């Protein structure tokens with residue numbers, strides 16, 4: 001279990017331990033990390049790689065949307081870093097244990113990637129003028145492009161998929177401000193999916209033997225269409241290079 005808050009992470013990890021089979025009691029490891037700090041991500045990756053020679057599934061799920069433009073300590077716009085770059089770095093640094101397990105990387109994207117095209121020349125810069133929703137849409141497009149390029153580069157050892165959970169009644173909207181926050185205030189979230197329903201496709205992608213497509217976009221336990229800017233091989237290659245440069249790794 002990886003989370004930003006030690007307390008929340010412990011609550012979920014304790015719950016998982018309680019749900020485990022009584023004859024097979026395993027401790028759920030707890031790690032905390034702030035994706036707005038790349039050094040935190042590097043430290044997490046070093047700990048995980050030291051403790052696990054094999055990693056079967058890495059779920060890149062952390063994400064957020066920010067109504068006002070902010071910059072991380074690493075100098076990147078926060079949505080770009082938290083929703084894409086940190087997961088990219090973590091995945092790259094876990095290449096060895098993921099390959100050793102012939103593992104899977106499952107990334108949580110969103111139907112919101114449909115909102116705005118990612119420019120042909122991919123950059124880490126947010127939209128101008130800044131819009132939290134457009135910055136989020138771009139970052140969620142990056143999740144799909146990252147998945148595509150990762151699948152191409154690490155095949156056949158590692159498979160990579162992404163998915164949209166649909167509109168889910170989590171803490172997301174209440175925190176995001178903007179239109180999502182408004183939907184929450186208006187009570188629309190009552191018709192949203194539960195967190196368990198939202199997570200269903202993630203669990204399926206992590207465990208199902210077939211039905212998904214390596215490098216592909218998914219929803220509701222099936223492959224799903226994504227916008228052209230999220231399935232463009234050139235943008236996917238450019239994003240990989242840009243991200244490698246940003247975190248100081250060779251492409």
Ligand SMILES: NC(=O)c1ccc[n+]([C@@H]2O[C@H](COP(=O)([O-])OP(=O)(O)OC[C@H]3O[C@@H](n4cnc5c(N)ncnc54)[C@H](OP(=O)(O)O)[C@@H]3O)[C@@H](O)[C@H]2O)c1
Pocket residue numbers: 003004005008033034035036061062063064082108109110111112164165166167168169170171172173175
């Ligand atoms: N809810 C929806 O309708 C919806 C729709 C499509 C896609 N998604 C995607 O689903 C994923 C999960 O979101 P959610 O709906 O479950 O929202 P959530 O309840 O706000 O959960 C987001 C998670 O990301 C973590 N996180 C945020 N900023 C972080 C940071 N700087 N460092 C480390 N962790 C950080 C949060 O940790 P803290 O609790 O400590 O903040 C929390 O665990 C996100 O990628 C989101 O983009 C959600």
